[in-house]
Amino acid sequence: MEVSNGLHAMTAEELARFVLDQQELFILDVRNEEDYRNWRIEGERIKSINLPYFTLLEGVEPALARIPADRPVLVVCAKEGSSKFVAERLVEAGRSPVYYLEGGMKSWSEHLAPVKIGELADGGALYQFVRLGKGCLSYMIVSGEEAAIVDTARMTDVYERFAAELGVKIKHTIDTHLHADHLSGGRKLADRSGAAYWLPLKDATEVIFHYDSLEEGREIVVGDTAIRIHPIHSPGHTIGSTSLLVDERYLLSGDILFVESIGRPDLAGLAEDWVGDLRETLYERYRGLPQDLIVLPAHFGQVSELGEGGKVMARLSDLYRSNPGLNIADEEAFRREVTENLPPQPNAYQAIRQANMGKQTPDEDEQREMEIGPNRCAVHDQ
Template sequence: MAAADDKQGMTAEEAARFILDKKELFILDVRNESDFNDWKMEGESIEILNIPYFEWLEGVDSVLSRIPEGKQILVVCAKEGSSKFVAEQLAEAGRSPIYYLEGGMKSWSEYLEPVKIGDLKDGGSIYQFVRIGKGCLSYMIVSDGEAAVVDMVRMTDVIERFAKENGLTIKHAIDTHLHADHISGGRILAEKTGAAYWLPPKDAAEVVFAYEKLEDGKEITVGNTQIKIQPVYSPGHTIGSTSLIVDDQYLLTGDILFIESIGRPDLAGKAEDWAGDLRHTLYTRYKELSDDLIVLPAHFGKISELGEGGKAAARLGDLYQSNPGLNFPDEAEFRRAVTDNLPQHPNSYQAIRQTNMGKIQPTDEEQREMEMGPNRCAIHDK
């Protein structure tokens, strides 16, 4: 963190380390109440308080009593400017240490934390890239100097830099489904690196670009060690949703199955039609797979889903015991759960789908605005 006499900037990476390492931090969010209630920073060891910016304009005295003493305080706003102003007021009032979030919630939304999940049988590795502010999870499967990237978010520079630093050539970019809550970086990454771009054909009926068909029976090889990525058709969140079994150890479930919840079937307006597909995938197709597969989802909904080191991972057999979405007693109750009282749709989800189809080309700033807010892909994230 940059040295300063009164206040200091804290990067999104540094803030993420506080949360993942479960260090105490007091967060003062000065955005308006509706934005705060829609989406906020979360962590097991943090306290958070919302005092909107306008309350600070007449001075710090009226709100100072609500700010704790002797704690590390991080002031947060949308873009940075308001938090710097409030941090200055608190510093002048004698509170210390005071930080402001560099780049605001926009930077928080875009930060990716790389986490090694484990090794593969023939010497390769699998990495999870945790987008902690948005709840997105991307993956890199590595073997013999080659890499496949799965469910990449739009910040492809992070993956490209990681590949370069580790001497890797990206050979494949894969999307398990047509995403509706975030803009995919898979196709752009493929264009920049010369990799093949894979997408389930049943989700690609309206796309305007060329792609490789991700479907049952196809095998994607990474490296000379013949590590196989085996697609498993698993509809329900979308009609084309396709899970991946990697190296007979890992099950990349996309937005079908999460650690504490299951995917929603309504983001294309077909909840009634797709609820049956979702149940068949979760209660029949996945049941045929090994209980020892490690589930690696494309999202997490709550910070509690991140385990040791920030990993979002769990054994499939354990999820059949602990995940409420896998334990509805009958089909009627399951259908009610996944079609009634669903959470709010992801922000700008229709425009995001259009972008991922290649039909519209929003600017970088428009893409940032489209993605602001939490992911809402799970039926229990209310």
């Protein structure tokens, strides 16, 4: 952390450690009230308040009165400038040390924290990349000297660096469905690394670029130790949603099943058409799978879903006991639950879908703006 006269710059990576390690931190968020209500930094031992920047221009006394003396203080804004200004005023007023978030909420939205999930057969390994500021989860499946990336975020350099550190070559990138909450980096990473890019056929009817069809029965092999990825068609969130059975131990469920909720069927405007598929996938197809599988979703909605070290995972049998979306016996009640009173839809989700089809090519700044905010892919996310 950069230090200057009691003023510290905290990076998104350093902030991630506070969240993952469940360390105490107090956040003064100086964005406007609507942005704070919509999306903010959360953690088991993180407390935050919102005092908009304009209310502190004539003095930071309102903030000083509410900042505790017994824990670190981080000032947060959208891009960095306002938080640095307020942090400087707090230091001048005698509060020290004070941190500001380097790059603001934009940098927080883009940070990926790799977490090792477990070992695979013959020395392979499975890693989860936790995007804490967005609630997105992606995966690297490693076997021998090869790797496959699942549900790639647009920050592809993170996967490239991690693969280089492990000494493996990226051979496959896979999207479990056509995403509506974030821009996929799968095709970009495939182009950069010479990998095959896989996308479910039924989600690709409007896609305008080349892809390999992710279909049930088509096995994907990673490395000479032959870690096998078996696609399982599991529609409901999208018509082509496809789960991945990895090494007969892990179920990468995409946006169909989460730790505390289930996928919403409405982001393509076809909720009434897809709700039956969603119920069949969750209540019949998944019921027929081995119940000791470890479920690894593509998103999380609440910090309570973060387990030890930041891992987001659960045994399938446990989810059938505890997940509210898997315990709605009446079919009509289920239909109402997943089509009515849903959380707001993700920011710019229609434009994101168009970009993921190849029909729009937003520049870097536009991509950041499109992704700002939570993912909101689950029925019960608030």
